[in-house]
Amino acid sequence: MNRAPARARDAFTSRLGVILATLGSAVGLGNIWKFPYLTGDNGGAAFLVVYLLATLAVGLPVMIAELVIGRRARADAVSSFERLAPPGGGAWRYVGVAGVCSAVFLLAFYSEVVGWVFAYLFESLRGAALSSDPAANAARFTALAHDPVAALGWQWAALAWAAGIIVCGVARGIEAVTKRLMPLLFLLLAGLAVHALTLPGAGRGLAFLLQPDFSRIGPAVVLTALGLAFFKLSLGIGAMITYGSYFRADQDIPLTATRVMLADLTVSLLAGIAIFPAVFSFGFAPASGPALVFMTMPAVFSQLPAGGVLLAVFFALIAIAATGAMLSILEVPVAWLVERHGWGRARATVAATLVIALFGAPAALSQGVGAAFTLAGRSVFELYDFLTSQLLMPLTGIAIALFVGRTWSAAALAAELGQGGGARRAALVGPLRVLLRWVAPLLIAVVLLHGWWGG
Numbered sequence: 001m002n003r004a005p006a007r008a009r010d011a012f013t014s015r016l017g018v019i020l021a022t023l024g025s026a027v028g029l030g031n032i033w034k035f036p037y038l039t040g041d042n043g044g045a046a047f048l049v050v051y052l053l054a055t056l057a058v059g060l061p062v063m064i065a066e067l068v069i070g071r072r073a074r075a076d077a078v079s080s081f082e083r084l085a086p087p088g089g090g091a092w093r094y095v096g097v098a099g100v101c102s103a104v105f106l107l108a109f110y111s112e113v114v115g116w117v118f119a120y121l122f123e124s125l126r127g128a129a130l131s132s133d134p135a136a137n138a139a140r141f142t143a144l145a146h147d148p149v150a151a152l153g154w155q156w157a158a159l160a161w162a163a164g165i166i167v168c169g170v171a172r173g174i175e176a177v178t179k180r181l182m183p184l185l186f187l188l189l190a191g192l193a194v195h196a197l198t199l200p201g202a203g204r205g206l207a208f209l210l211q212p213d214f215s216r217i218g219p220a221v222v223l224t225a226l227g228l229a230f231f232k233l234s235l236g237i238g239a240m241i242t243y244g245s246y247f248r249a250d251q252d253i254p255l256t257a258t259r260v261m262l263a264d265l266t267v268s269l270l271a272g273i274a275i276f277p278a279v280f281s282f283g284f285a286p287a288s289g290p291a292l293v294f295m296t297m298p299a300v301f302s303q304l305p306a307g308g309v310l311l312a313v314f315f316a317l318i319a320i321a322a323t324g325a326m327l328s329i330l331e332v333p334v335a336w337l338v339e340r341h342g343w344g345r346a347r348a349t350v351a352a353t354l355v356i357a358l359f360g361a362p363a364a365l366s367q368g369v370g371a372a373f374t375l376a377g378r379s380v381f382e383l384y385d386f387l388t389s390q391l392l393m394p395l396t397g398i399a400i401a402l403f404v405g406r407t408w409s410a411a412a413l414a415a416e417l418g419q420g421g422g423a424r425r426a427a428l429v430g431p432l433r434v435l436l437r438w439v440a441p442l443l444i445a446v447v448l449l450h451g452w453w454g455g
C-alpha cells in the first residue's frame with residue numbers, strides 16, 4: 001500500500017544521544033507537578049518504594065516492549081505492528097493507530113499547559129509575575145487561561161517551538177536539542193535544589209517529601225503509583241516504539257530503559273527538593289498541578305532575594321522539561337505520516353501540528369469562553385485527559401505488553417535484548433515474558449477499571 005520509498009532512515013547517532021532523547025521524553029510536566037506532590041502526599045519514601053515496585057512490574061517491562069518493537073521493525077508505530085504481527089494478525093495495527101490518536105489528543109492539552117509555562121517564562125523574564133499573595137497569582141493565572149487570544153497564542157507558540165525542532169529531523173532536531181537541553185535542565189535544577197536547602201525551615205519540606213509513612217500505603221496509593229510509572233515513562237502512545245526505531249543496533253535496551261527510569265526519578269526528586277523546602281519555609285500549603293506551578297511558586301519566589309531570577313529559572317526549567325516530552329509526542333504522528341504515507345518531513349510536521357492545534361483549540365478555550373461546554377461533567381481539557389490517560393494509553397499499554405509477551409518467541413525477544421547487552425541479557429527473557437503476559441496487563445487493567453469506577 002502506501003509504503004514510503006526506501007531511503008536511509010534518520011536515527012539517533014550516539015548512545016548518549018539515545019539516552020538523553022529518551023530521558024527527554026520521560027522528563028516533563030509530570031516531574032514537576034505530579035511526582036513530588038504525589039510522593040509527599042502518599043507516604044514519602046514509602047511511596048517511592050511502591051513506585052519502584054510499580055516500575056519493575058509495569059513501567060520497565062512495557063517500556064522495554066515498546067523499544068524492542070520499534071527497533072526490530074525500524075518503523076513508525078503503525079507500520080511496526082504491520083511488519084511484526086503474526087500471520088492473520090492484521091488487527092494489531094490498530095494498536096499503533098490508537099497510539100497515533102492518543103498522541104494527537106495528549107499533545108492537544110499538554111501543549112496548552114506548556115503554553116501557560118511559556119507565558120509565565122516570558123512574564124517572569126519581564127519581572128512581572130511575582131506576587132506574595134497566592135490569591136493575586138490565582139487571579140493572574142485565571143486571566144491568562146480565560147483570555148482566548150492569550151490561551152491560543154501561547155499554545156500555538158508551544159506547538160510551533162516543538163514543530164520547529166521536529167522538522168529538523170531525528171538526529172539534527174530531537175537528538176541535537178535534547179543533548180543540549182537535558183544537561184542544562186540538571187544544572188538549573190541542581191542549582192535551585194541546593195538553594196532551597198539553604199532556606200530556613202527547609203527540613204519541614206524535606207520531611208514532607210521523604211519521611212516514610214507506610215501507613216499511607218493502600219490499594220489506592222498502589223494504583224496511583226502504577227499510573228504514575230506509566231505516564232512518567234511515556235508509555236502507551238507509541239512514543240517509545242517510535243524512538244526505539246531510531247535506536248542504534250548496539251544499544252542495550254534493558255540497560256537504557258533502567259538508566260532513563262533512574263535519571264527521571266532523580267529529576268523528580270530534585271524537583272521536589274527544589275520546591276517543597278521553599279513552600280514550607282514560607283508557610284504555604286503544598287499543592288500540585290497548576291495551583292503549585294502558577295500560584296504557589298510565584299508567591300514563594302517573591303519572598304526570596306533575587307526571586308524574579310529564580311522564578312525565571314523555575315519556568316525555564318519546566319519549559320525545557322516539557323520540550324523533550326512534546327518532541328516525543330509529536331514525533332509519533334509525524335513518523336507515521338512520513339513512513340506509512342510517504343510524506344516529506346516538513347509537510348508531515350506542519351500537517352500533524354495543524355491537526356493538533358485544531359483539536360487543541362477547544363481544550364485551550366475550555367478554561368474561559370468554552371467553559372460552558374461540558375460532556376458528562378467534564379470540560380474539553382478534562383475530556384482529552386480522560387480519553388488519553390484513562391482510556392487509550394492504558395489499553396494500548398495492555399496490547400503492547402501482550403503483543404511482545406504472547407506473539408513473540410522467546411528467541412526473538414532474546415535476540416533483541418541481547419543486542420548491545422550480550423548473552424547475559426538472555427536471563428531476562430523468562431521473567432520479562434511473565435511480566436508482559438500476565439502481570440503488566442492485569443495491573444494496568446485494574447488501574448483502568450479503578451479510574452472508571454473508583455474515581
Ligand code: PFF
Pocket residue numbers: 025026027028029030031231232233234235237239240325326328329
Ligand atoms: N513523561 C511525560 C511527563 O512525565 O510529563 C509525559 C509524556 C510524554 C507521556 C510523552 C507520554 C508521552 F509519550
